[in-house]
Amino acid sequence: MSDAIxxxxxxxxxxxxRRGGASRMFAELLDEFTRRPELGVRPVxxxxxxxxxxxxxxxxxxxxxxxxxxxxxxxxxxxxANRWLERRxxxxxxxxxxxxxxxxxxxxxDRTPMVTxxxxxxxxxxxxxxxxxxxxxxxxxxxxxDLVVCISAxxxxxxxxxxxxxxxxxxxxxxxxxxxxxxxPPIEDRPADPPIVLxxxxxxxxxxxxxLLAALRLEGVTPVEVVCVGGGPWTDEERAAIDGLPxxxxxxxxxxxxxxLARWYRRARLLVSCSAGEGFGLPVLEAIAAxxxxxxxxxxxxxxxxxxxxxxxxxxxxxxxxxxxxxxxGDPGLAGSLAVRxxxxxxxxxxxxxxxxxxxxxxxxx
Numbered sequence: 001m002s003d004a005i006x007x008x009x010x011x012x013x014x015x016x017x018r019r020g021g022a023s024r025m026f027a028e029l030l031d032e033f034t035r036r037p038e039l040g041v042r043p044v045x046x047x048x049x050x051x052x053x054x055x056x057x058x059x060x061x062x063x064x065x066x067x068x069x070x071x072x073x074x075x076x077x078x079x080x081a082n083r084w085l086e087r088r089x090x091x092x093x094x095x096x097x098x099x100x101x102x103x104x105x106x107x108x109x110d111r112t113p114m115v116t117x118x119x120x121x122x123x124x125x126x127x128x129x130x131x132x133x134x135x136x137x138x139x140x141x142x143x144x145x146d147l148v149v150c151i152s153a154x155x156x157x158x159x160x161x162x163x164x165x166x167x168x169x170x171x172x173x174x175x176x177x178x179x180x181x182x183x184x185p186p187i188e189d190r191p192a193d194p195p196i197v198l199x200x201x202x203x204x205x206x207x208x209x210x211x212l213l214a215a216l217r218l219e220g221v222t223p224v225e226v227v228c229v230g231g232g233p234w235t236d237e238e239r240a241a242i243d244g245l246p247x248x249x250x251x252x253x254x255x256x257x258x259x260x261l262a263r264w265y266r267r268a269r270l271l272v273s274c275s276a277g278e279g280f281g282l283p284v285l286e287a288i289a290a291x292x293x294x295x296x297x298x299x300x301x302x303x304x305x306x307x308x309x310x311x312x313x314x315x316x317x318x319x320x321x322x323x324x325x326x327x328x329x330g331d332p333g334l335a336g337s338l339a340v341r342x343x344x345x346x347x348x349x350x351x352x353x354x355x356x357x358x359x360x361x362x363x364x365x366x
Contacts, residue, residue, distance in 0.1 A: 120279025288342030
């Protein structure tokens with residue numbers, strides 16, 4: 001470890017998110033670097049207070065988990081506390097890698113080479129579907145960085161189209177999954193009366209859950225049970241749309257942890273994502289790793305993450321989505337073939353590989 005690159009990380013994403021794709025990514029990478037000294041990366045973390053369940057599960061020293069409901073369990077409180085704590089922490093590091101787009105990093109006195117991870121370009125490409133202040137200072141941080149990391153090739157392409165070449169390396173380090181210990185049941189052994197279709201995560205704005213509801217209202221829709229995992233309670237608008245669904249179609253919302261979500265992937269016949277934009281789309285990768293075929297909007301990132309294994313429908317096209325659902329739910333052989341091919345794609349998409357790629361990128365600019 002004497003020749004390892006010392007990389008200092010910050011706490012922003014872990015204070016913001018209890019669970020989430022970005023916080024999971026950083027937690028998994030920190031865990032990989034800690035457990036695998038041969039990668040030549042020594043994470044420098046803390047002292048932090050954080051609320052992230054993924055980071056808590058790693059057992060990394062230097063951080064303290066603020067459990068849900070405990071005093072201080074608020075992103076603003078934790079960010080303020082951590083800024084004070086981080087000023088007291090050591091700065092003898094080789095690289096500086098913030099976990100989110102905090103504009104204060106543009107004003108730091110420490111001139112250690114900086115790395116910025118770009119999670120997505122949705123605020124720039126779909127500005128009417130996200131908060132006005134979403135990803136504040138992202139492009140300024142990119143311009144000030146010595147290395148830019150994109151979580152998919154699609155994000156890299158979009159970043160270069162929007163912001164141009166920053167004049168420093170811009171690399172792709174995709175997200176991953178961990179191989180599961182439990183057996184994956186074949187499609188024909190999963191519930192079929194009615195078949196279960198999953199929709200995972202947030203539903204509003206660019207996630208376009210309204211397109212799925214519109215598809216389910218169309219004539220000729222296949223009887224199905226849609227299970228929305230996460231995303232919070234129904235809105236009044238969603239309740240009204242659900243009340244108008246035809247007989248044989250049901251929709252319910254459940255909250256779950258990752259273990260329960262994994263069980264849903266193994267029970268479902270399909271995963272649906274209607275999103276108009278994504279940075280990666282981790283549920284798509286998680287689904288195909290569990291042998292669950294996907295029906296997704298035709299985005300470059302969805303084709304990238306799934307390895308082109310799935311059914312792709314135009315963004316916002318409810319009729320095409322209905323047809324895709326009917327085709328796959330009505331043909332177990334086709335769905336089973338997609339399930340097998342999807343697992344082959346996911347077998348190489350691991351957090352271990354993500355850490356290896358990021359370690360290579362760090363070493364390239366040292």
